[in-house]
Amino acid sequence: MPQRLPNLHINADRMWTDIHETAKFGGTPKGGVRRLTLSEEDRQVRDWFRKACEAAGCEVHVDALGSMFALRPGKDKTKLPVGIGSHLDTQPTGGKFDGVLGVLAGLEVLRTLNDAGIETDAPICLVNWTNEEGSRYAPAMMASGAYAGDFTVEDILARKDADGITVGAALDAIGYRGPEPVGKRRLGAFVELHIEQGPILEREQKTIGVVERGQGILWYDGRIVGMERHASTPMEYRQDALAALAEIVLAIETIAKSHAPNAVATIGEAVIAAPSRNVVPGDIAFTMDVRSPDGAIMTALDAEIRSAIMDIASRRRVEIAFDNAWRKPPTIFDASVVGAVEQATAALGYSNRRITSGAGHDACNVNAVMPTAMIFVPCKDGLSHNELEDATKDDCAAGANVLLHTTLALAGVVG
Ligand code: GLV
Ligand code: MN
Numbered sequence: 001m002p003q004r005l006p007n008l009h010i011n012a013d014r015m016w017t018d019i020h021e022t023a024k025f026g027g028t029p030k031g032g033v034r035r036l037t038l039s040e041e042d043r044q045v046r047d048w049f050r051k052a053c054e055a056a057g058c059e060v061h062v063d064a065l066g067s068m069f070a071l072r073p074g075k076d077k078t079k080l081p082v083g084i085g086s087h088l089d090t091q092p093t094g095g096k097f098d099g100v101l102g103v104l105a106g107l108e109v110l111r112t113l114n115d116a117g118i119e120t121d122a123p124i125c126l127v128n129w130t131n132e133e134g135s136r137y138a139p140a141m142m143a144s145g146a147y148a149g150d151f152t153v154e155d156i157l158a159r160k161d162a163d164g165i166t167v168g169a170a171l172d173a174i175g176y177r178g179p180e181p182v183g184k185r186r187l188g189a190f191v192e193l194h195i196e197q198g199p200i201l202e203r204e205q206k207t208i209g210v211v212e213r214g215q216g217i218l219w220y221d222g223r224i225v226g227m228e229r230h231a232s233t234p235m236e237y238r239q240d241a242l243a244a245l246a247e248i249v250l251a252i253e254t255i256a257k258s259h260a261p262n263a264v265a266t267i268g269e270a271v272i273a274a275p276s277r278n279v280v281p282g283d284i285a286f287t288m289d290v291r292s293p294d295g296a297i298m299t300a301l302d303a304e305i306r307s308a309i310m311d312i313a314s315r316r317r318v319e320i321a322f323d324n325a326w327r328k329p330p331t332i333f334d335a336s337v338v339g340a341v342e343q344a345t346a347a348l349g350y351s352n353r354r355i356t357s358g359a360g361h362d363a364c365n366v367n368a369v370m371p372t373a374m375i376f377v378p379c380k381d382g383l384s385h386n387e388l389e390d391a392t393k394d395d396c397a398a399g400a401n402v403l404l405h406t407t408l409a410l411a412g413v414v415g
């Protein structure tokens with residue numbers, strides 16, 4: 001931390017007000033947020049964000065996948081900006097903090113520097129990445145993935161939601177298909193603040209997680225085709241797609257538990273093609289999400305799950321298509337940026353521990369093209385992707401202060 005600035009802190013009240021203000025865009029009766037990427041609610045929060053960044057003296061640039069980059073100039077124009085930020089989209093029954101905290105804490109960093117009249121050497125670039133959640137469009141962290149070169153922009157623009165609307169059409173509908181080529185705005189480093197989305201920090205009563213790794217993620221699209229039949233069909237005649245799915249659900253639970261604590265597996269979507277109370281289901285589409293911090297275990301999980309599925313298909317006389325839709329290897333964050341987060345945390349006096357992220361984050365993608373790290377703060381009961389997701393004002397402020405001082409360390413202070 002620069003000697004002259006140890007007492008510089010963000011304005012926790014202002015950030016807390018913003019968190020609750022933006023939660024109104026897509027706010028749900030249970031106190032959560034439904035703000036699917038590129039929806040009307042997403043447009044509203046993007047407009048709010050753009051205005052707030054402009055009011056803080058930043059130029060806002062938008063790339064061809066709608067990611068937003070708010071630039072606070074630095075003294076040295078030859079230096080690449082230090083990137084900070086996260087995402088403003090949410091799950092269908094999401095909370096007020098997942099993603100939002102990292103963006104609004106970034107905004108608070110910019111405002112705090114403005115209030116204190118601090119000029120940094122390198123510029124600072126606050127980013128709102130498009131479609132981190134992956135709920136409306138697969139995969140998650142889509143735009144940061146394209147930014148890092150994992151996907152072509154054409155591929156992503158052509159992806160469709162459940163209603164057949166492409167990413168390109170959805171961007172146009174909300175006016176956020178920007179002119180800037182994806183990946184062109186290069187950054188010198190990236191730091192993302194996020195709630196932990198797990199129970200460790202709360203359980204150990206630590207304020208800050210210094211994130212050094214991220215789990216790998218496998219996504220699959222599956223389809224089970226059996227035979228629709230009258231509900232009076234004797235049990236031995238059936239080719240029940242739902243019964244096959246039920247076996248798959250239990251099989252992946254057993255497989256993931258056999259690798260505990262280094263594996264989790266989830267079927268979060270399952271759709272019966274023509275549901276009817278008195279028809280044996282004959283056609284079901286489902287998705288699967290499998291995670292591990294270890295690449296070798298990911299490979300083993302893939303093989304074990306495929307073998308279990310083949311066995312279930314043959315015993316139940318159904319056809320099962322099971323395609324890998326996305327493979328994100330485990331992330332090892334940059335040691336020097338992790339070190340900068342740790343130093344800022346120690347200088348501010350917050351209790352902390354090193355931690356691995358269970359969730360995927362845009363930081364995991366951009367780590368491949370720039371030195372990156374993350375900061376975690378606790379969330380209540382480890383609960384996330386839920387309308388009741390909660391975090392304390394003090395913990396959020398602590399995370400934002402670590403973000404502020406990490407940013408200052410990376411950007412350098414001029415005056
Ligand atoms: C993003 O929210 C993910 O971890 O799937
Ligand atoms: Mn998130």
Ligand code: MN
Pocket residue numbers: 091098133385
């Ligand atoms: Mn999320």
